[in-house]
Amino acid sequence: MSAVATSSTLRRDLGLVAWQVRYEQRAYWRNRIRAVFTFVFPLMFLVIFASINHSTRLSSLGGIPYDDFFVPGILAYGLIATTYVNMAISTSLLRDMGVLKRMQGTPLPRWAYIAARIASTVVIVLAMTVITLGLGVVAYGVHIRASTLPALIATLIVGTAAFTTLGIGITRFIPNSDAAPVVVNLTVLPLTFISSIWFPAAGMPKLLRDVANVFPIRPLADGLERAFNPYTHGAGFSGSDLRTLAIWAAVGIFLMLRFLRQPQGETG
């Protein structure tokens, strides 16, 4: 009896997750400013930088075309913007407006709500990936190779898991939604400059590289860039990069669960 009830409840709840994803999607794309900030911005950078450096070759990476480096770099940046930045800003806003509190008073299970928010983010990441790589292939002569495709996909999955959960988890440390963009940019922007997003980190002082290695942005960018680097032999998997990303995903999940366990309203 209870097993039957449980499986039918689960089916209903999964239906609710799918239902909620539709509304999360609508809300995301209708909020123009946020969609521009998290979705259009990275694509704009791609077009600008790739246009400026179109014919450049990167000597520090053995002379590969700039686009082969920058398209995956901007994909990493776009992934962070649509997951971490978007989640941190929107979740702290939902918290401050009392939406999380309202949701808590409904029969929608918390896990279902958060699963829907995450699933909706995955949809956005997929759109970002398709557009970035589509532009890269069509306009900037980048090649998607079958040999490195599994590594590319694995990096995208673990990276999305890490940055989405970190985006939710960081909300605990964001005092109010006005502070969200500041906290988010403070934690992301400086790291992007030492993490092979805008230019290769190859020539950088060891100290900066050591710092970048601790955080998840460098492994994400390198993991994606390796998949597009014409000199990459074999599948392009890097155990240490994936491990670092997985550790950050674990940290993100831990922080996210702590944020979720804290009841809304008890803070007041």
Next chain:
Amino acid sequence: MTTTQPRNEGPVIEVRDLRRSYGEVHAVRGVSFEVARGEVFCLLGPNGAGKTTTVEILEGYRTRSGGEARVLGMDPAQGQRELHERVGIVLQQSGVQQDLTVAELLEMYGRYYSRRRSVDELIDLVELDAKRDTRAKNLSGGQLRRLDLALGLVGDPDLLFLDEPTTGFDPGARRQAWSTIRSLCDLGKTVFLTTHYMDEAQHLADRVAVMNAGQIIAMGRPEELGGRNLRPAEIRFLLPGAWSLGDVPDVPCVERTVEGDRVVVLTREPIVAAQRITTWALEHDVDLGHFSVTQPTLEDIYLELTRSADENDEAKEVVR
């Protein structure tokens, strides 16, 4: 209208010796009451009295430090889904997804409940027909409050919590909201109301509890609260210059005074007293100006209760 009966036929809300402390601060200090099915129960009290803490414990948002609390026979601290299915909550301040429209929000939230009211019916009920396809961020304060009420009712709840439901309403909208809330009770719903407006409590509540400094200091029907029905009524009128207080006939009264050119009679038999005074006035052709008979209002009683409670507290402080 399909309405499932509450499982237990006991009280909808049962609270016994409820306590909540935040470190050294005792926000709720031993509160007990029951709310019956179909009743509108109103919690009144000044800011910081512990109202919100009490309500939020019952809504499941806060935990209690001691005592018992049952809502629809369940412990609200457990956060059971069945409880959420049957309870509607209209919080004082809680936003909605800004970029969704009125109809979309009602549709979205409605799906969470296994029993729900239709979007059209709800929009009709709170009179948001014209704003149906307007995004939440473009609604006025009063319209948002009406949307809140509709969202509280979306799951066709047995019990509805209303925290200051008509703040920011114009008088017409308030009357409308009151009649909506009243009509819920006719369907057997129970309403737990907190408000700052005495006329709202007077109008809606079957029973009122006054909270101060974490305790309930008075509880009863609005017309009986604090012995209101036993208080003397006040008869006031202007006596023309040619007449003096001695000319007015004797009436059963507690006190008879003159305030300037105005006579004030405090009486426990207002009908007899008023009848004698007016008969005398008609017989002697005295033109009594601004003649009025008033009972103490709920607000008078409330202010008196909360004031004397504060004075007691201060007295205790001095003794310490």
